[in-house]
Amino acid sequence: MDGQFREARTEVMHLFSFDVETVRRMIDYLYTGQFNGDLKSEEVDSATTIEAGDSSFSQDDALLRIRLHMHAIADYLEISGLRERAIESICHVLGINWSIERFLSAMNIILATSQDADMYEAMASIAADHIKELLDSEEFIHLDMPNRMTLGIARELAKGQARSRRYPCRCCSRCKFRQ
Secondary structure: OOOOOHHHHHOOOOOOOOOHHHHHHHHHHHHHOOOOOOOOOOOOOHHHOOOOOOOOOOHHHHHHHHHHHHHHHHHHHOOHHHHHHHHHHHHHHHHHOOOHHHHHHHHHHHHHHOOOHHHHHHHHHHHHHOHHHHHOOHHHHOOOOOHHHHHHHHHHHHHHHHHHOOOOOOOOOOOOOOO
């Protein structure tokens, strides 16, 4: 480490905002290129589960939480490879096992921990795929999303609308949608 910062002099970095398991997984990623979530036989430890009595909290929820924490630390420390892998993993979990509660929980964590444009774009794409269900949710409507994310949702919806046009436009003879 070079520079005038305390970390450069002491060669110690304090990461008080992150739990020990997240820091351990980040270090594992730096050494091996893998983080908890890459392996088929991974086990979720007790540090990532909420209360044992919470039956609505599944192993998928715990794995999603791990990936969200990995994204947060990668975003904070600017580890682009880890950040990209975490985004990909988050989208994969939300995509194959859709749950509005899981999505809203992830959104709350992301909005509290990140300003990553790539993450916002990925979440906007997922939101656009499930927009009808999300618009029926009071919690989604009251999320304080940044403009970048709401514009991303609108952009994704516009892409879908352009693809779904099956009939020629009758508005005028110059319209680009006229066949």
